Amino acid sequence: MPRALIIVLDSVGIGGAEDADIYGDAGADTVGHIAEACAEGRGDQVGLRQGPLNLPHMTAFGLGLACEASTGRMPPNLAPKGPLKGAWGYGVETSNGKDTPSGHWEITGVPVTFDWGYFPDTVPSFPKELTDALIARANLPGILANKHASGTVVIDDYGAEHVRTGKPICYTSVDSVLQIAAHEETFGLQRLYDLCKIARELCDPYNIGRVIARPFVGTAETGFKRTGNRKDFAVFPPADTILDTLQKAGRAIVTVGKIGDIFAHRSTGKEVKPSGNDACLSAAIDAMKDLPDGGFVFANLVDFDTEFGHRRDIPGYAAALEAFDRRVPEIEAALKPGDLVIITADHGNDPSWRGTDHTREHTPILAFGPGVKTGSVGRRESFADIGASVLAHLKVPHPGKGTSWL
Ligand SMILES: O=P(O)(O)O[C@H]1O[C@H](CO)[C@@H](O)[C@H]1O
Ligand SMILES: [Mn+2]
Numbered sequence: 001m002p003r004a005l006i007i008v009l010d011s012v013g014i015g016g017a018e019d020a021d022i023y024g025d026a027g028a029d030t031v032g033h034i035a036e037a038c039a040e041g042r043g044d045q046v047g048l049r050q051g052p053l054n055l056p057h058m059t060a061f062g063l064g065l066a067c068e069a070s071t072g073r074m075p076p077n078l079a080p081k082g083p084l085k086g087a088w089g090y091g092v093e094t095s096n097g098k099d100t101p102s103g104h105w106e107i108t109g110v111p112v113t114f115d116w117g118y119f120p121d122t123v124p125s126f127p128k129e130l131t132d133a134l135i136a137r138a139n140l141p142g143i144l145a146n147k148h149a150s151g152t153v154v155i156d157d158y159g160a161e162h163v164r165t166g167k168p169i170c171y172t173s174v175d176s177v178l179q180i181a182a183h184e185e186t187f188g189l190q191r192l193y194d195l196c197k198i199a200r201e202l203c204d205p206y207n208i209g210r211v212i213a214r215p216f217v218g219t220a221e222t223g224f225k226r227t228g229n230r231k232d233f234a235v236f237p238p239a240d241t242i243l244d245t246l247q248k249a250g251r252a253i254v255t256v257g258k259i260g261d262i263f264a265h266r267s268t269g270k271e272v273k274p275s276g277n278d279a280c281l282s283a284a285i286d287a288m289k290d291l292p293d294g295g296f297v298f299a300n301l302v303d304f305d306t307e308f309g310h311r312r313d314i315p316g317y318a319a320a321l322e323a324f325d326r327r328v329p330e331i332e333a334a335l336k337p338g339d340l341v342i343i344t345a346d347h348g349n350d351p352s353w354r355g356t357d358h359t360r361e362h363t364p365i366l367a368f369g370p371g372v373k374t375g376s377v378g379r380r381e382s383f384a385d386i387g388a389s390v391l392a393h394l395k396v397p398h399p400g401k402g403t404s405w406l
């Protein structure tokens with residue numbers, strides 16, 4: 001029986017979204033702009049990487065062709081140099097929002113057709129009733145920040161005051177999120193998670209997609225640093241995803257990285273959540289080695305987004321792409337006849353773009369595996385076609401949205 005693996009390279013968009021202007025992102029192109037920057041030497045960093053963007057395996061699956069089909073421009077060094085080894089295309093996001101849950105839910109057949117709630121870019125950003133209730137219910141001395149912010153800047157700015165006062169740092173972004181940063185040791189990790197659970201309840205009436213715990217460590221002297229213990233408290237997808245369908249069909253499911261959190265742990269099978277791209281990719285590869293026939297592994301690699309996209313770090317982002325690409329042969333080595341792997345993304349996060357937020361973009365669709373027919377799967381009018389194709393491959397009837405290319 002066939003098996004399937006989806007790897008979401010979080011935020012690895014390929015530009016060209018027709019509705020990008022609605023999001024202030026017309027022209028944003030994560031992979032294209034990284035490739036251009038690298039070709040011009042702006043991706044060089046001593047001790048990290050240098051030269052043109054070097055992604056030989058994804059290029060052989062058709063990454064450059066997908067970019068060209070999406071934007072009309074072939075990014076430097078991404079044109080295939082030999083015969084194609086995979087199927088390629090690009091996905092158009094139909095969901096309202098350019099955030100992680102919208103992208104992932106759409107991949108699994110549940111595009112977001114409702115409007116998320118957002119907190120305004122004002123100070124304070126959160127409604128007084130919400131923060132008053134949070135302070136009262138969690139017995140807090142108050143909160144800090146209460147504004148749109150970058151998560152690394154906000155702990156630099158408020159970390160010392162947080163440690164001194166015990167007031168958690170609450171911030172948001174253009175996404176439907178309430179994020180709470182607190183020190184793992186002085187505030188306590190479990191206490192932060194408990195606080196986020198209260199915030200989750202309080203955010204429900206505002207239709208907020210996620211409350212995110214952002215623990216950090218360090219001191220004012222050494223600097224503050226976020227840890228791998230981030231945890232997202234999402235709402236449930238509003239309809240059955242392919243995870244639900246597969247679970248009802250009795251198929252084995254393994255979810256890696258943030259996937260469990262993103263689907264609010266519904267039908268997420270065995271959850272594995274190590275920290276970092278490398279460890280998550282290793283976990284996904286290990287899961288494929290052990291996966292029974294008919295099973296599905298769903299992995300998210302978040303560092304592209306968190307460590308490099310939001311930080312507008314072009315060399316870091318390029319190095320992370322190259323590090324992933326180098327390990328593609330390990331994925332191939334874990335496959336059995338009949339396996340299907342799809343590499344895709346959930347939104348963009350162009351590190352050359354203004355601000356620090358996600359960017360509305362098309363996403364790459366690269367499919368490979370022992371029996372995969374090479375060539376184009378074309379422009380897919382919804383990310384949902386990915387989930388539909390996985391169900392078709394696994395021979396499970398698909399009750400939801402999306403059209404399989406198989
Ligand atoms: O700046 P940091 O804390 O990484 O926050 C980012 O992470 C959130 C979730 O992807 C986004 O909404 C953005 O605010
Ligand atoms: Mn994401």
Ligand SMILES: [Mn+2]
Binds near residue numbers: 305306310358
């Ligand atoms: Mn993000």
